[in-house]
Amino acid sequence: MTTPGRGLHGRVLDSLGPAITAGEYPPGSVLRTDELAQHFEVSRSVMREAVRVLESMHLVESRRRVGVTVRPKAEWNVYDPQVIRWRLAGADRPHQLRSLTVLRSAVEPVAAGLAATNATARQCAELTECALGMVANSRGHRLDQYLVHDVAFHRVVLNASGNEMFARLGDVVAEVLTGRTHHEVMFEDPDPAAVTLHVQVAEAVRAGDAVRAEELTRQITVGALRELDILAP
Amino acid sequence: MTTPGRGLHGRVLDSLGPAITAGEYPPGSVLRTDELAQHFEVSRSVMREAVRVLESMHLVESRRRVGVTVRPKAEWNVYDPQVIRWRLAGADRPHQLRSLTVLRSAVEPVAAGLAATNATARQCAELTECALGMVANSRGHRLDQYLVHDVAFHRVVLNASGNEMFARLGDVVAEVLTGRTHHEVMFEDPDPAAVTLHVQVAEAVRAGDAVRAEELTRQITVGALRELDILAP
DNA sequence: GTGATGTATAAGTCTGACTTTTTGTGCCGG
DNA sequence: CCGGCACAAAAAGTCAGACTTATACATCAC
Numbered sequence: 001m002t003t004p005g006r007g008l009h010g011r012v013l014d015s016l017g018p019a020i021t022a023g024e025y026p027p028g029s030v031l032r033t034d035e036l037a038q039h040f041e042v043s044r045s046v047m048r049e050a051v052r053v054l055e056s057m058h059l060v061e062s063r064r065r066v067g068v069t070v071r072p073k074a075e076w077n078v079y080d081p082q083v084i085r086w087r088l089a090g091a092d093r094p095h096q097l098r099s100l101t102v103l104r105s106a107v108e109p110v111a112a113g114l115a116a117t118n119a120t121a122r123q124c125a126e127l128t129e130c131a132l133g134m135v136a137n138s139r140g141h142r143l144d145q146y147l148v149h150d151v152a153f154h155r156v157v158l159n160a161s162g163n164e165m166f167a168r169l170g171d172v173v174a175e176v177l178t179g180r181t182h183h184e185v186m187f188e189d190p191d192p193a194a195v196t197l198h199v200q201v202a203e204a205v206r207a208g209d210a211v212r213a214e215e216l217t218r219q220i221t222v223g224a225l226r227e228l229d230i231l232a233p
Numbered sequence: 234m235t236t237p238g239r240g241l242h243g244r245v246l247d248s249l250g251p252a253i254t255a256g257e258y259p260p261g262s263v264l265r266t267d268e269l270a271q272h273f274e275v276s277r278s279v280m281r282e283a284v285r286v287l288e289s290m291h292l293v294e295s296r297r298r299v300g301v302t303v304r305p306k307a308e309w310n311v312y313d314p315q316v317i318r319w320r321l322a323g324a325d326r327p328h329q330l331r332s333l334t335v336l337r338s339a340v341e342p343v344a345a346g347l348a349a350t351n352a353t354a355r356q357c358a359e360l361t362e363c364a365l366g367m368v369a370n371s372r373g374h375r376l377d378q379y380l381v382h383d384v385a386f387h388r389v390v391l392n393a394s395g396n397e398m399f400a401r402l403g404d405v406v407a408e409v410l411t412g413r414t415h416h417e418v419m420f421e422d423p424d425p426a427a428v429t430l431h432v433q434v435a436e437a438v439r440a441g442d443a444v445r446a447e448e449l450t451r452q453i454t455v456g457a458l459r460e461l462d463i464l465a466p
Numbered sequence: 467g468t469g470a471t472g473t474a475t476a477a478g479t480c481t482g483a484c485t486t487t488t489t490g491t492g493c494c495g496g
Numbered sequence: 497c498c499g500g501c502a503c504a505a506a507a508a509g510t511c512a513g514a515c516t517t518a519t520a521c522a523t524c525a526c
Contacts (some may be wrong), residue, residue: 007478009285033508043480045278048509052242052282053289056315064508065488078401079312082289103398106343110335165336168311240509266477276511281478297477298519471524478517485510496499 002085012040012050013082020059020070021083022090027072031060036068057083081171088175093183098228100176105221107169108154113214115160116205123160124206130156131202138195146190147181153198157217160205180227194223235318242282245273246315249283253292253303254316255323260305264293269301290316314404321408326416331461333409338454340402341387346447348393349438356393357439363389364435371428379423380414386431390450393438413460427456 005014016036019025037047051068054060057077062068077083078099087096119127133149154177155170197220204213225231238247249269252258270280284301287293290310295301310316311332320329352360366382387410388403430453437446458464 009478032506045281045481046479048278049282049285051508052285056286056289056313062508063488064486065490065506067507074397074400077313078397080289080310099396099398102343102347102396103340106340106399107336110339114335163332163335164307164311165332166339167307168309242509278512279510295477296519297517298475298521300476467526469524469526471522473520473522475520476518478515480515481513483511485508487506487508489504489506491502491504493502494500496497 008042008046009049009053012036012042012047013053015040016050017054017059017082018086018090020054021076021086022092025070027070029070030066031068031070033062033068059083084172084175088179093179097176097179098230100172101221101224101228102230103169104173104176105218105225107166108157108173108221109214109218111158111161111163111166112201112205112217113210114162114166115157116208116210116213118162119160119205123156124202126156127153127160127202127205131199134190134195134198138190138192141189143181143190147177150190150198151177153202157201157205180224191223194220197223241275241279242286245269245275245279245283246286248273250287250292250315251319251323253287254309254319255325258303260303262303263299264301264303266295266301292316317405317408321412326412330409330412331463333405334454334457334461335463336402337406337409338451338458340399341390341406341454342447342451344391344394344396344399345434345438345450346443347395347399348390349441349443349446351395352393352438356389357435359389360386360393360435360438364432367423367428367431371423371425374422376414376423380410383423383431384410386435390434390438413457424456427453430456 130153363386370379
């Protein structure tokens with residue numbers, strides 16, 4: 001699904017990044033570049049590049065005469081897609097999934113409202129296409145195909161909003177939806193009400209009805225929150 | 234305000250990062266590590282570390298036998314605080330400010346609603362303190378002090394939401410508020426209505442009234458959107 | 467035209483020596 | 497006993513150079 005680490009430093013990151021985000025090295029821990037290089041059997045230059053990347057994600061801080069110290073969780077760049085993937089792959093996956101779903105519930109309705117006024121004809125067409133694809137695969141345990149269209153749907157909405165910050169959350173939403181399907185409720189068919197809501201959102205966007213698109217999307221995200229027991233049913 | 238680049242590679246980034254985000258090297262441009270190293274008068278190792286960081290921000294892609302190519306804007310990690318700062322310092326500052334304000338308008342109301350149910354007594358106290366500080370400095374061209382309290386206020390709300398993704402947007406909001414004060418309307422005193430709204434939000438959060446806190450904060454963000462002519466007055 | 471082969475290129479890797487900053491310590495004087 | 501100052505050790509930071517590897521592109525055979 002995700003491109004594995006390019007080059008040696010990438011493979012080091014694939015191993016060290018998840019270890020840090022998983023709390024294997026608790027905040028305040030001090031690592032030394034030379035030891036890490038030995039442990040991963042790479043040269044110091046490669047190790048230094050890996051540390052630089054971790055530093056740019058605010059996962060660690062490198063200081064002279066001290067070493068590489070792990071920063072407190074609150075300072076991590078939690079919007080970095082790489083960090084998100086590492087955390088989703090780790091132990092606090094459920095917690096991460098909740099945080100991201102709450103974020104979705106704030107962003108997606110507003111994005112849908114903007115999409116209603118900004119979407120191009122092409123995007124409207126894609127939207128209805130995705131919605132139809134969801135309908136077509138909503139019964140008979142065709143969850144894989146359903147998921148593909150669901151992800152595409154939300155991606156188009158975020159892109160159509162015309163706001164680059166929203167657009168960049170497409171990957172995040174994709175991860176959340178995929179994670180939910182593959183780990184929570186992969187047995188049953190999707191909620192028919194949710195499917196209907198997606199179709200209606202597509203209609204509202206096409207009709208340019210911002211208020212309606214926003215409200216309908218809010219209902220979709222409310223459903224997502226309920227699934228994770230963040231809201232009472 | 235922001236920590237300048239630590240070490241040589243940091244100084245290279247301070248120069249190269251803004252150049253890329255400003256479009257000085259348009260997407261698709263190919264740079265070569267050796268040339269860059271010469272240009273910045275640093276060794277290849279230092280240059281490589283800088284490129285690695287840019288790569289982790291998805292600003293560039295490094296491929297063998299090709300060089301370092303600048304990626305299209307749509308792929309940049311626009312949530313990276315460093316990238317945000319670089320862009321705010323550059324030419325498309327107005328555009329960036331708009332995008333971020335729209336993001337605020339989506340996130341902050343929801344965050345305020347959550348804060349109403351999750352804020353600790355300590356946080357409630359801080360909130361009223363900030364609000365009072367805003368009131369005290371809302372007249373007589375004391376914009377600097379007003380700004381300090383305004384930033385602190387929104388930071389507390391985002392932290393009190395209990396959602397780590399929201400909390401991490403504190404820096405972004407701070408940049409937006411600071412940017413607005415220092416470049417848009419720094420002559421006149423702040424809108425009295427906005428000041429009142431902040432006080433009322435503090436009250437609502439303290440009272441645990443989530444719906445009211447959300448609605449009031451929505452009014453604040455609507456005001457921010459109007460200021461940038463994103464919404465009609 | 468298509469496919470195999472070769473080659474030049476730029477990134478990737480490694481090593482070792484050297485520099486610089488910073489922390490901690492220990493000595494000395496007060 | 498304490499405060500400050502100088503010194504030494506430790507770890508990151510920097511550099512230069514040699515070597516390796518992947519790959520785009522051109523060339524050639526069919």
